[in-house]
Amino acid sequence: MTLDPEATARVARRRGSARAAILESATRLFAQRGFANATVRDIATAAGADPALVKYHFGSKEALFLEVSQEHDEWREMLSGPLEALGETVVEALLDADEAGRGRSVFAALVRASDSVSVRQRLSRGMEEQFVRPLAARLEGPDAELRARLFAAQVHGLMTVLWVMGDRALQEADRSSVVARYAAALDATLRASR
Numbered sequence: 001m002t003l004d005p006e007a008t009a010r011v012a013r014r015r016g017s018a019r020a021a022i023l024e025s026a027t028r029l030f031a032q033r034g035f036a037n038a039t040v041r042d043i044a045t046a047a048g049a050d051p052a053l054v055k056y057h058f059g060s061k062e063a064l065f066l067e068v069s070q071e072h073d074e075w076r077e078m079l080s081g082p083l084e085a086l087g088e089t090v091v092e093a094l095l096d097a098d099e100a101g102r103g104r105s106v107f108a109a110l111v112r113a114s115d116s117v118s119v120r121q122r123l124s125r126g127m128e129e130q131f132v133r134p135l136a137a138r139l140e141g142p143d144a145e146l147r148a149r150l151f152a153a154q155v156h157g158l159m160t161v162l163w164v165m166g167d168r169a170l171q172e173a174d175r176s177s178v179v180a181r182y183a184a185a186l187d188a189t190l191r192a193s194r
Helices: 005-033 040-047 051-058 061-068 074-079 083-096 102-112 117-138 144-164 168-172 175-190
Strands: none
Touching: 005 040, 005 051, 005 061, 005 102, 040 051, 040 061, 051 061, 061 102, 061 117, 074 083, 074 117, 083 144, 083 175, 102 117, 102 144, 117 144, 144 168, 144 175
């Protein structure tokens, strides 16, 4: 039997577009409802796909969630900037994050689903790969890794308060004051002990 190359290409495009639509719907629904309340059926329906395609493309709802949570290069770029301005750069970026933005939504969904071992491991791996290792490699001194971990903990703390808890008082506080104070704390964490 000979396969028609054009028919094969059409099937591949449909599969690819279904996969992309499922990822997009999952990102939105996980962010809106959290992991527990976003069902495979709801994700597939929102994507205009059969629920069986979720299993076909991702294996399980948890595997789909973990794929949605794969990080992007924004942090890598930001952390490669000048160390002297890193605290301010990071705080400004966190305050500027669009409420519907993918990074913010995915982080909130990850935190809400962190009762799952694999999600907790993903959060830990993300912190290690995105913050600790790249930053520790740029810092001098014997405690570079510790300072990078403390920096990551401070950043994740601010992300949690702003993006997960939605602290209105902090969100509505004088921006320049928030940036100046939190950036100073981050910068102090990065400085080597003398």
